[in-house]
Amino acid sequence: MLLPNGRNATRRDFLSRTGKLAIGAGLATAVPGVRLLAAEAPKPKSTPESLTKVLYETLSPKQRETICFGWDHEDGRGLLRTHVAANWRITDPLVSSDFYTNDQREIIRHILEGIVQPEWHERIYKQLKDDSGGFGKENSIAIFGEPGSKKCEFVLTGRHMTLRADGNTTPHVAFGGPIFYGHAAQSFDEAPDHPGNVFWPQAQVANKLYQMLDGEQQDAALVRNPKMPAEDDVYFEGTGEKAAKEFQGIAVGQLSSDQQEHMQKVLKKLIEPYRQSDQDEVVRCLDKFGGLEACHLAFYEEDDLGGDHVWDNWRLEGPAFVWHFRGAPHVHCWVNVADSPEVELNAG
Template sequence: MDRFSSVDRRQFLKTAGAGAALAAAAPGMLLGDETKPTADAKSPESLVKVLFDSMNEKQKKEICLPWEHTDSRGLLRTRVQNNWHITKPQINSDYFTSDQKHLIRQIFEGIVAEDWVERFDRQLKDDAGGFGNDQNIAIFGTPGEDKFELVMTGRHMTMRCDGNSTPHVAFGGPIFYGHAAKGFNEKPDHPGNVFWHQAVAANNVYKMLDGKQQEQALLKTAPFEEDVKFRGPEGTFLGIKVADLSSDQKEGVQNVLKTLIAPYRQSDQDEVVACLDKNGGLDECRLAFFKEDNLGDDQVWDIWRLEGPSFVWHYRGSPHVHVWVNVADSPDVATNTG
């Protein structure tokens, strides 16, 4: 197969996100010391409006911002960082009522795949002491009236719920995820890291390459991890072009993509594939590995990157996992990284 075709895409959509939930919530959830039942099957976007409507004027003044709100560093809504607080109030603080905390948790569970909720909770426990303890939210725009987006931030997290009101982008804009499972400096095999299997999948593709292909795919120095701006169809890309791979090697890259998007709800998975499809599919992407910061000197490359005209998935696994993601259907979409 010479490209990620429409037929391949249909099959991919059937298999990539099996079990992902658009709005399903787990049987119960833990918030601090209290456990609340989840009896609501509304979409996360509907719950953002419920949350917005429940806020008092003080909360709206601090949490809710105009769609085009900017600060000294540009459009705040499109910013992505590895550790930041978009607003001051922590989710698990007394600033929010018990019902509001419950809604925020439901929104969070609704935008990730059902079988990933526990794994995200494990990451949040390791990195921030648990869900809501070092996280914040902001709501841009007015839910129910026009464009709107809830952005959740904290250590190793930038996550979005936008109801497809943000044009041309997957996930509502650039996202970030990461994990330091056993401390800041992880061992080469990253024990307990919920995202390390993604690097294993990519390295399995590297092992499938012959000597000449490995020379093309492996570079000495990685680009800055936060550099996820789009290069466009005429851009210069690192690594080996997926179009030049054999059919079984391409299948391996497709498996990497499935693994990368699996943590998120089906609609976001579909958006990623649709954005890729509009720009020539995986065939227009390149896969690169980097010798830099190879933990254990084991040639299981901790840093790697899958990139196309308007697709960037940068994985940095040293000294612990950082992953920067930016996906759109056009390279003209601007982002605010770093």
């Protein structure tokens, strides 16, 4: 990178400049042997969005041409910004490749860590190691819109990962759009108890609720026939009596008070990995269409690993909310949350 005077930037130049732009002490401590002076360290706490702007300003023209797009850019996958899949790269260059500098990789790492709660960093890095050999090995990124403007979104993709940072600039949707997460902890075909899978505790909390149901409620919640929908079928059914009939499982609003209280714990467990602003946005979207009480919870007899009646596959669905947990043969989770059922999905 060239400085305005034409001199090649040194590592210290880079860290000083990015520090003043808001990357903060986080990047300085992340680079071994490098420390910002107290006078240079900025006071405002960096966010994934401010770091996206820092990253953007370090990109060369070739890099920008490759990974930066207009807000409504389309390709063969449709509106690229809103696309989601179980295993894909939104752009060709891998984060681990020499397309990026070491410093740029550190910024990307800090963006990821800003999207995820600190308590989840170790678990996310375990997922990345187990599924793709480590951070950046199978990950790619894209930036949509102008960083620092009212429309900008950073997207990180890879095997078992689609994460977004939009600073709530994308209208009507939580997380900046549909997301995906998953994990194959020890093998492609996991054992029934999913040893080491960082996301399996979500299913354990949901199954605890199933055990709280009486016999009639369990019959309503357990779907034996028809089979469960395709895992990427997280389109919104919308509102009204006709739409509600499409929801499988038991109506959350019909649960007892203690069961509904535990349902809140299920939701809390689902959104637990993500930063507080994203958690809050999920709740706001839910509340606009009746909250959890307007949702249905379904467990699927299909693909019950080990036949232990600890249901590996389940789905929480409402008018503009779908959280599909597929635990066989390993965990895949598709998430689509909005404040309007009119929001279109671009999955595949």
